[in-house]
Amino acid sequence: MTRTTVPSYCRICEAACGILADVEDGRVTAIHGDPEHPSSRGLMCPKGSLMVKVTNDPERVTTPLRGDRKGGFVPVSWDEALTDIAERVKSLIADHGPNSVAYYSGNPAGFSMAGHMWAKKFIDGLGSKGSYSAAPQDTSSRWAASHFLYGNTHEVPLPDLDYTDFLLCFGANPLVSHGSLMSSGRTRSQLANIVDRGGRIVVVDPARTQTAQTYEHVSVVPSSDPLLMAAMLHVIFAENLVSPRASRSAIGLDTLAAAVAPVTPESVQDRTGVDAETVRKLARDFATAESACAYGRLGLCRGEFPTLANYLLDALNVVTGNLDRRGGVVFGNGLVDFPAINAKVGRSSYAASFTRVGSLPEVGGRKPWVLADEILTPGEGQVRGVFLVSGNPISSTPGAARLEEAFDQLDLLVSVDMYVTESNERADYILPSPTFLERADVLLNFGGGMTRPWVQWTEPVVPRIGDTREETEIFGELMHRMGVPPGPSPWELIDNMIRSGDRGAAEGWTLERIKAYPHGVELGGDVETGVIAQRISTYTKGLRDTVDLGAQPVLDQLDEFLAKDPPAPDSLLLISRRHLRSINSWMHNVRKVRVGGGPTLHIHPKDARARGIETGETVTLATSVGSGDVIATVTDEVRPGTVSYPHGWGHSGGWSTAIEHGGININKLIPNDIEKKDPLSGMSFLDGVHVTVTARQTAAQQ
Numbered sequence: 001m002t003r004t005t006v007p008s009y010c011r012i013c014e015a016a017c018g019i020l021a022d023v024e025d026g027r028v029t030a031i032h033g034d035p036e037h038p039s040s041r042g043l044m045c046p047k048g049s050l051m052v053k054v055t056n057d058p059e060r061v062t063t064p065l066r067g068d069r070k071g072g073f074v075p076v077s078w079d080e081a082l083t084d085i086a087e088r089v090k091s092l093i094a095d096h097g098p099n100s101v102a103y104y105s106g107n108p109a110g111f112s113m114a115g116h117m118w119a120k121k122f123i124d125g126l127g128s129k130g131s132y133s134a135a136p137q138d139t140s141s142r143w144a145a146s147h148f149l150y151g152n153t154h155e156v157p158l159p160d161l162d163y164t165d166f167l168l169c170f171g172a173n174p175l176v177s178h179g180s181l182m183s184s185g186r187t188r189s190q191l192a193n194i195v196d197r198g199g200r201i202v203v204v205d206p207a208r209t210q211t212a213q214t215y216e217h218v219s220v221v222p223s224s225d226p227l228l229m230a231a232m233l234h235v236i237f238a239e240n241l242v243s244p245r246a247s248r249s250a251i252g253l254d255t256l257a258a259a260v261a262p263v264t265p266e267s268v269q270d271r272t273g274v275d276a277e278t279v280r281k282l283a284r285d286f287a288t289a290e291s292a293c294a295y296g297r298l299g300l301c302r303g304e305f306p307t308l309a310n311y312l313l314d315a316l317n318v319v320t321g322n323l324d325r326r327g328g329v330v331f332g333n334g335l336v337d338f339p340a341i342n343a344k345v346g347r348s349s350y351a352a353s354f355t356r357v358g359s360l361p362e363v364g365g366r367k368p369w370v371l372a373d374e375i376l377t378p379g380e381g382q383v384r385g386v387f388l389v390s391g392n393p394i395s396s397t398p399g400a401a402r403l404e405e406a407f408d409q410l411d412l413l414v415s416v417d418m419y420v421t422e423s424n425e426r427a428d429y430i431l432p433s434p435t436f437l438e439r440a441d442v443l444l445n446f447g448g449g450m451t452r453p454w455v456q457w458t459e460p461v462v463p464r465i466g467d468t469r470e471e472t473e474i475f476g477e478l479m480h481r482m483g484v485p486p487g488p489s490p491w492e493l494i495d496n497m498i499r500s501g502d503r504g505a506a507e508g509w510t511l512e513r514i515k516a517y518p519h520g521v522e523l524g525g526d527v528e529t530g531v532i533a534q535r536i537s538t539y540t541k542g543l544r545d546t547v548d549l550g551a552q553p554v555l556d557q558l559d560e561f562l563a564k565d566p567p568a569p570d571s572l573l574l575i576s577r578r579h580l581r582s583i584n585s586w587m588h589n590v591r592k593v594r595v596g597g598g599p600t601l602h603i604h605p606k607d608a609r610a611r612g613i614e615t616g617e618t619v620t621l622a623t624s625v626g627s628g629d630v631i632a633t634v635t636d637e638v639r640p641g642t643v644s645y646p647h648g649w650g651h652s653g654g655w656s657t658a659i660e661h662g663g664i665n666i667n668k669l670i671p672n673d674i675e676k677k678d679p680l681s682g683m684s685f686l687d688g689v690h691v692t693v694t695a696r697q698t699a700a701q702q
């Protein structure tokens, strides 16, 4: 028996922890944290270790499959599959134009540097504008806000956790998520250190998440964060707490001040559920802290006015003088400057095109989530063929029932995946891909999210199981068969990006040099501050070098929000939640991702009593588009008027353990109405959806 331990890094979440994989006779047997890793320093979470089970899972698809579109599959050769797919794509394009073919990349696709590039190159090479991703479900509103603020959708500020005195967290649970739109392998210890050095962490969230339980919690009505932030800004302006730095770094301060002038803490306390005195104190404490940073994530991005929410979040940092400074929010400087590259090639664009159905803006090169409508609506540009790349949108996107109907009408559905899932069980082909332990990679794509940037190369930890192929091989072959010029290889392009970036050129970095550091290497300490003026000037081609806090299309949404009727006192608003062991759905064929008895609906004791519901009971959860039976957990971890249910459960397909976990596909109950999407970002409205919850007996009587 041969035994080795191979350094690599985890590609499940943005923390990208360094790992050591134990390998026996070519099979991975255990995964530990890598103490030599420059960021995670030996830390990791349970999900990383579970990749042993995923990689060795006998239910993985390991040979190409041809489907009958009803869930039946037979093995085929790669040659047969790729030849048929290429011919059918050619014929779709000849008959209906390039936009008749679309692709959807799921979350794991973003963790394969070369694979992601090659899938995108394929769809771009066809001339199709149909690039869909998970972004409209988690990030597009952040990108839209960055467009208005900084002139580049992909310029996102980072909380400077190692130095801040005050972290104000909106709709984020970093003790569980380990941070998102930021990359750090030791988020937990960074948070603990803030408090150890006398600082504070305040979590604004409708649920008492693990982070909220550990630190200070301000409980807020789902989706009302923009009003809370506007009220904080009102206090900061009214009490002359605006930093002198603000007028040097921003334009539009007067416009912003006028917009928040009517939003007194008293005027919105019923809407936000946060009493006026708490808001005033929070605003004063944040504004007068030695250094402070406001950070927001999914709970902020998926509410009803999410671009406004992200915009006001950054406004809090700017007006208190905490933008682009040590201990405030800072801007990343990875080895490859993706915001700058994306700006050059038009991928950091905003509203460069609009969806055929719904006229929603494309944000950062990605379309809003209207794929089902684009498939089901006849006319020029109707989508007839879809490639799913490491994506299970029937599990992970709203309006899932309608998407099932749409997929069943496609002329061609191809999936690159590791399992037969609820999305690809209706596919023409499933093309099996390796796990991240079975392929080489380089960590560059999250460099802009690191406050102390590092890079890492990894060889495959183990040989591939079965007859799988990487996305680079699959899409390279398809391009070859379709006559799309291949150009340089992905690794040549990546090497070129490294060499030609400012940092790579100045410091002499190449792909070969990165390979000399199998445990990863830090690139020179903390990112610099005082950089954003120059970047804004570059992005706006010299039009401005200051943050724009007076963007009228965004601030108009504040008036719109204020004019809306508040939720009725007895209404229930649905939010999502995360657990440490589970991320999205793709690891769900592992038994240990399930927590306790499986996914349950969290409901507050007051709401449960009013409906005669007890823990463990089956209840009916209903929305405007459907209903499902779920198990209730009565808990004060959610505030009254709020219920939470995690997404990514209720599976079907060929992964038996995932199916055994039970639960429901919550996305079948969440509407995907175009008119409910944020018109500025096309973001889906996912957190704060109105629901009813009924004891099953009562539902049956009705």
Ligand code: SF4
Binding pocket: 010, 011, 012, 013, 014, 015, 016, 017, 044, 045, 046, 047, 048, 049, 178
């Ligand atoms: S926090 Fe967990 S899932 Fe994320 S990279 Fe680290 S080990 Fe992987």
